[in-house]
Amino acid sequence: MANEPRPRCPICGKPPQPQTRPFCSPRCAQIDLGRWLSGDYAVPAEPARDEDEEGQD
Template structure:
């Protein structure tokens, strides 16, 4: 398994990363919002109008 940050072989102690440095880089990216899942900003109404 390769480290997702730098591509070096993963160390069991820091798996899936190769070092604490790469693990900290990944954590920083999560906390800063660099990792996002695109979403549609418009939300459907909770109770759509009923058709009679």
């Protein structure tokens, strides 16, 4: 366990602070939030099918 890498801030790589974990600062937390809200991060998925298309298979 002693050789396990410690988690780092996902934005800048600095050690996280307890009050803003997993980030090192409120600034990095805001950067991450901005990326989510602007659509920079996305979960890959297939487009949803319409109900009309389902009955045609």
